[in-house]
Amino acid sequence: EADIYQTPRYLVIGTGKKITLECSQTMGHDKMYWYQQDPGMELHLIHYSYGVNSTEKGDLSSESTVSRIRTEHFPLTLESARPSHTSQYLCASSDLGSRRNEQFFGPGTRLTVL
């Protein structure tokens, strides 16, 4: 079944730890995105990718980095987590051939940094 998967769903970690949030999709989509959402707030785009070896920074500055080595996989990494990184992170994908912007979202990872 075509879907978008994010792991872990919840993560509580101490300051200074390196973490990687996983995102995989079986939609066959080329474009993938990472959004950050603070509680009760709108989503802000932090990274996106047009395809393999393509990564772009989004509208909201983020200390995280991303990579796109495989079409279906778009992990997000924080080298040294801080309490200010506490948030929900949502991954999405869309069809490169679509000019109508529709994106499909994963269930999200809720990150808490102590």
Added chain:
Amino acid sequence: AQSVTQLDSHVSVSEGTPVLLRCNYSSSYSPSLFWYVQHPNKGLQLLLKYTSAATLVKGINGFEAEFKKSETSFHLTKPSAHMSDAAEYFCVVGDVRGDKIIFGKGTRLHILP
């Protein structure tokens, strides 16, 4: 530049009564517009989308929205609210290149028994 404004941060309605969630957009071209719903601790689910076809768009779970160019609005409605509709709703506009979408701040819908 494109932008979207959701006019109410919270809306409360009684179960069985109509729902109206208001959204205004700003765009220099014919936009693509979406409504997404987010239930607690869940990801976003697409309710409906407008992509320059019919101005009245029907979505899932009985929701619909009407694109009104003269009013630059894309309000979300439902004739009869159900308890399961309680969630956060986001109005979204797509950018001209099709690369990105821009989210409104969201409207939290509360359903009163």
